[in-house]
Amino acid sequence: MKISFLIIAVMFGISLTFTIVGAASFDLSVQELKKLQGSRNEGFAFNLMQNLDRHIENRIADFQELTELNLVHVTLIDSNKEFEKISDIKSYLKTKEKEIEITKKNQFIDATTDEILTEDLIKIIEFYRDEYNYDVIEELFVTNAYGANVALASGTSDYSQSDEIWWKVAKNKGRYIGQIQFNENYGGYSAVFAFRVNDADQNFIGVLRVLVTLEDILNNFVEESSLLTVPGLNILLLDKNGNLVYQDEKIYPLDSQISYFQDIKEGKDIGFFELGEQRDDLLIISYAKSTGYRTFAGFDWITIVEQNRSSIVEEFIELRNAILAVSILGMIASVVGGLLISSTVSSPLKHLTKIANSISKGNFNVKVKKSKIDEIKTISDSFEDMENNLKKLIETEKYLVEANVKIKNERLSAIGELAASMAHDLKNPLAIIKSSAEILQKKSKQDDDDGELNDVVQRMSRAIDRMSHQINDVLNYVRITPLDIKSIKVEKLLQLAKNSLEIPDNILISIPQSDIRIKCDIRKLEIVFINLFLNSIQVIGEEDGEIKCSIFQKSSNAIIEICDSGSGISEEIISKIFVPLVTTKQKGTGLGLSTCKNIIEQHNGTISVQNNPTRFTIILPILS
The missing domain is CATH 3.30.565.10 (Histidine kinase-like ATPase, C-terminal domain)
Incomplete structure (x- = not known):
């Protein structure tokens, strides 16, 4: 019987060890591959984000170069000279603002607008459209130092711009890079770029404003994302609030936030993590936050590379299935061997275990089944003797405990009654003594010249109060009413x-x-x-x-x-x-x-x- 048990234990141990080692190897392989994929995707996300910031920086540099055009300088200087002749410029601008709206059909209002500069700016817009085969610029216009429009190459504009935030920031800081926003006039998303225009002596003479389309901002990003054809990858671009900007070669409205954005927001500038049980089809999220490029601080956008679960573990499926198959066969063999000897060894032992549990809970009315196995029979007889001896011992201890508790309660009750009686008997004499002390205290105030008697009476009163307090403590403790x-x-x-x-x-x-x-x-x-x-x-x-x-x-x-x-x-x-x-x-x-x-x-x-x-x-x- 002992040899049979040893064989079963060894068989089960071997199969279990094989299972554990195989499962551990499988998990380690998957974990290492996940780290490798996460690090690789980190690189993809970082490069995409850097290239996007670089593209925007290049666009900013291109548009800022327009402020150096000689025609822009000449036009603005002439326009500013005309405005210097106006006595009340604020009133003039308010009147013009109500009367005029500059459009492509009504570009030249008076001497302050320049036809040659407008035509030159229009050629710049057409150049970008021909170069990239899509609209790069929605609006392009120039204002003089007073905020009045001098030339409008595209779009629709008010006459005066000096009250706009972008105009003030460009004037004071040199340039303004706005966030992506939906523009109702054109039915699409775009960003405002504005640049200060200085003359040769670096004096402020005006502001050049460009409204750049989101399509142009994302052009290089979309092209590079489409080149990443690795199976199981999905490229996303989020704004600083976690809303989708780009996914699956589509530009999205900025009103759809992804579920795991908070994990990215609280993380480092670049990293990856496992999505866990939030979505069954994903395993690793790699991301890179915008850190800007050169003079461009970035839009605080985030590039995300999602790695599909199946693309990682697919090659390990056969190995896992083989491990499971062998493990299952080993388990089945162990179970079959266990069942063969269960009726001869395990069942009697389980019965003895139940008897031991019953005895430990104080239930001694259990019967021990006899076994044909000598060893089990010896243990059963020992259990039966132990049951009888424990039953007698517990009954004896129970009797002694009850007797001790009864004696203790009677003693405490007697002590409590005695204490309560003594405390009650002491209260009346103390009350008389306290009253007498109060009378002495009143008399002492009248007859005691040096205060000695008064001090004695006060000590008596304090002693009486202390005794009363202690008596009340005893009464309050022993009396339960x-x-x-x-x-x-x-x-x-x-x-x-x-x-x-x-x-x-x-x-x-x-x-x-x-x-x-x-x-x-x-x-x-x-x-x-x-x-x-x-x-x-x-x-x-x-x-x-x-x-x-x-x-x-x-x-x-x-x-x-x-x-x-x-x-x-x-x-x-x-x-x-x-x-x-x-x-x-x-x-x-x-x-x-x-x-x-x-x-x-x-x-x-x-x-x-x-x-x-x-x-x-x-x-x-x-x-x-």
């Missing part, structure tokens, strides 16, 4: 406790206003808050301090926090602060906080404490 439930505001309950105390002048107790009400035994909860206030007062001592109360509601519970500015509680004692007879005071009973805990738990609440600063938190249910 039914709750007298009434409704009250938590704020009022705290005020009652505060008004019951003589608060030193150096201590401030702050209680916030609150409309939160609870149903409780007012007298008992007042004892709780008196105890907590007294503890805080004693900890603060003679230094200036504050006891701050907080009241708020969470779900269906009222939460009261009492925090003081005292020195705190020792870390050694804070974990057992609510245990009876545990105290930090030399003259305390150690029953005050345990009494508080008993009262709070009677109300189905909880009380806890935190240090630095000391804060007691009481949670009480708000009963409707």
